[in-house]
Amino acid sequence: MQTILEFVVTPWTYAFMGRAFLAAVIVGVVSAVLGTYVVLRGMAFMGDALAHAILPGVAVGYLVGGGARGPLLWWGLGAGLLAAFGIGGISRRAQVREDTAIGVIFSGMFALGIVLISTVGSYATDLTHFLFGDILGVGANDLYVIAGFGALVLLLIVAFYKEFMVISFDPVLAATLRIPDRFFHYLLLVMLATTIVVSLQTVGLALMVAMLVTPAATASLLTRRLPSMMAVSAGIGVLAALSGLYISYYANVASGAAIVLVCTGFFALAFLFAPRKGLLTTLLADRAARTAD
Amino acid sequence: MRFHPTHRHQAGQKSILVKDVVVRYGDVTALDGVSLDVEQGERVAVVGPNGSGKSTLFKVIAGVIQPQRGGVTLFGSAPRQHICVAYVPQRSLVDWSFPVNVQDVVMMGRVGRLGLLRWPTRRDQEMVRDCLEMVDATDLARRQIGELSGGQQQRVFIARALAQQAEVVLLDEPMTGLDVAAQKGILAILDKLRELRVTVLLSTHDLNQAAECFDRVLLLNKSVFAYGDAARVLSSAHLAAAYGDQLRLVDSGNGVLAFSDTSCSGGEDAHADHS
Numbered sequence: 421m422q423t424i425l426e427f428v429v430t431p432w433t434y435a436f437m438g439r440a441f442l443a444a445v446i447v448g449v450v451s452a453v454l455g456t457y458v459v460l461r462g463m464a465f466m467g468d469a470l471a472h473a474i475l476p477g478v479a480v481g482y483l484v485g486g487g488a489r490g491p492l493l494w495w496g497l498g499a500g501l502l503a504a505f506g507i508g509g510i511s512r513r514a515q516v517r518e519d520t521a522i523g524v525i526f527s528g529m530f531a532l533g534i535v536l537i538s539t540v541g542s543y544a545t546d547l548t549h550f551l552f553g554d555i556l557g558v559g560a561n562d563l564y565v566i567a568g569f570g571a572l573v574l575l576l577i578v579a580f581y582k583e584f585m586v587i588s589f590d591p592v593l594a595a596t597l598r599i600p601d602r603f604f605h606y607l608l609l610v611m612l613a614t615t616i617v618v619s620l621q622t623v624g625l626a627l628m629v630a631m632l633v634t635p636a637a638t639a640s641l642l643t644r645r646l647p648s649m650m651a652v653s654a655g656i657g658v659l660a661a662l663s664g665l666y667i668s669y670y671a672n673v674a675s676g677a678a679i680v681l682v683c684t685g686f687f688a689l690a691f692l693f694a695p696r697k698g699l700l701t702t703l704l705a706d707r708a709a710r711t712a713d
Numbered sequence: 714m715r716f717h718p719t720h721r722h723q724a725g726q727k728s729i730l731v732k733d734v735v736v737r738y739g740d741v742t743a744l745d746g747v748s749l750d751v752e753q754g755e756r757v758a759v760v761g762p763n764g765s766g767k768s769t770l771f772k773v774i775a776g777v778i779q780p781q782r783g784g785v786t787l788f789g790s791a792p793r794q795h796i797c798v799a800y801v802p803q804r805s806l807v808d809w810s811f812p813v814n815v816q817d818v819v820m821m822g823r824v825g826r827l828g829l830l831r832w833p834t835r836r837d838q839e840m841v842r843d844c845l846e847m848v849d850a851t852d853l854a855r856r857q858i859g860e861l862s863g864g865q866q867q868r869v870f871i872a873r874a875l876a877q878q879a880e881v882v883l884l885d886e887p888m889t890g891l892d893v894a895a896q897k898g899i900l901a902i903l904d905k906l907r908e909l910r911v912t913v914l915l916s917t918h919d920l921n922q923a924a925e926c927f928d929r930v931l932l933l934n935k936s937v938f939a940y941g942d943a944a945r946v947l948s949s950a951h952l953a954a955a956y957g958d959q960l961r962l963v964d965s966g967n968g969v970l971a972f973s974d975t976s977c978s979g980g981e982d983a984h985a986d987h988s
Contacts (some may be wrong), residue, residue, distance in 0.1 A: 460811065460812075579830055580829075582821070582824045582827070582832075583824070583829070585813070585817075585821070586821050586824050588811075589808065589811050589813060589818075589821065590802070590807070590821070592772070592775070592777055592800055592802060593800070593821060593822075593873075595775070595776070595777040596775045596776065596777060596796065596798055596799060596800050596825075596877075597796050597824055597825030597877070598776075598793060598796055598825065599824065599825070640812065643812060644812055644814065644857045645812050645813060645814055645817065645857075646812050646813060646817070648812075649812045
């Protein structure tokens with residue numbers, strides 16, 4: 421008994437681990453809830469692209485700020501918004517499909533970010549932090565920013581719940597109800613960019629899309645209505661954040677990747693064993709039905 | 714329950730007035746100078762071959778697509794000033810795996826009336842219940858939409874149009890893929906809509922049904938080939954002109970039999986997406 425308690429409590433005795441846990445949990449909840457719309461609207465590629473596209477912004481912030489954390493956020497957010505509106509603008513005006521526009525813009529911006537960062541001598545470590553996160557380096561101020569923006573994103577999801585649901589389920593209905601479809605789509609992109617930027621330290625931008633997509637995809641296999649999908653997705657996000665960090669602490673592996681792998685594990689379990697939609701469950705049900713005939 | 718307009722409708726105006734509407738998708742012309750008018754409470758069948766612009770016409774009337782030329786008025790003003798026009802999509806174009814149940818879908822019809830930052834009240838919930846009752850789907854309220862039969866799916870979407878307090882309902886091929894009993898169920902609901910003075914446009918491939926169950930028939934293939942009484946509109950000359958190769962006409966002594974290719978539905982929507 422003693423040892424289990426110790427196992428659970430020990431990491432929290434370090435202040436930096438406590439902050440890491442809090443940051444991971446907040447990011448887990450916010451990205452998992454927002455992720456339901458990413459999954460339902462088929463925006464996984466867009467989410468991945470936005471995450472990569474913030475790199476040049478972060479790089480500029482890093483170059484001008486001389487390592488200070490504060491400006492990184494705003495520069496990253498700026499780059500994310502630029503990418504979101506750029507992709508929207510190109511795919512609407514020119515004769516270019518949206519996924520093509522995403523591919524062109526995100527790889528271009530990602531490359532620009534790497535070029536910018538590589539102008540600094542010892543860029544490898546810093547680049548690694550941006551790509552894969554630096555959760556143990558989360559300071560008290562970072563935590564306030566993460567919590568503040570996270571709360572804002574959740575608030576918007578609740579406030580515009582019915583509008584987001586309608587534009588995602590039936591755009592034509594949204595149009596006949598005179599709901600400004602495009603405004604809410606861009607609002608969602610802004611919320612996505614914000615979430616990605618505040619999650620930068622926790623998981624890093626290379627694996628960000630997993631935090632958005634995997635818990636929500638898992639929840640979609642387990643639930644039948646949007647509110648419960650959001651709740652289950654958030655629960656998986658929290659569980660993955662906590663257990664991923666414990667794994668990272670005890671096995672001494674990269675924390676962001678550990679969190680993502682736990683998410684993937686949850687998805688695999690749901691994919692196979694989900695009560696109604698699991699692969700094995702439906703196979704067994706089919707067989708049972710056939711023998712009953 | 715009262716179905717009434719919340720937007721002011723000018724008295725004595727046509728329910729729908731379409732004037733010389735032209736819609737192009739790139740180089741493809743979907744509608745070429747379409748004009749028609751529909752009285753309040755009237756029920757009109759829209760027939761025409763696949764790709765004849767039926768869905769596009771509905772979306773122009775609903776104010777979802779802006780025509781390049783011409784225009785539409787509903788009760789005397791532009792469609793975008795109304796939220797009383799409902800479009801019931803083809804079933805093949807709905808994401809039936811979306812995590813919503815029947816109540817949720819019908820409640821979506823209330824969203825336009827609720828406005829921003831308002832949650833459904835008890836009145837809205839009662840309204841959803843009443844609308845489900847009207848389409849005889851009360852017992853389906855908690856079902857996930859993917860678990861419904863074709864006829865049930867169609868009825869739920871009509872309930873959503875009722876919850877929207879629609880006075881113009883546009884049904885895009887609702888009968889496609891339904892068995893006779895389910896089609897009768899839909900027709901019975903259309904009778905209830907007529908009692909509420911709701912104007913209905915319904916696109917179909919079933920020329921018999923169009924002739925028997927509707928006040929007027931619109932024969933469309935990018936432009937209007939004929940519009941009016943079924944007997945006059947569905948003459949072999951008109952049909953041959955509108956359908957061309959897609960329809961075979963056989964003179965059977967007792968009248969003309971028409972065979973049309975109805976196997977593929979939804980084809981014309983490939984480029985009709987407004988977004």
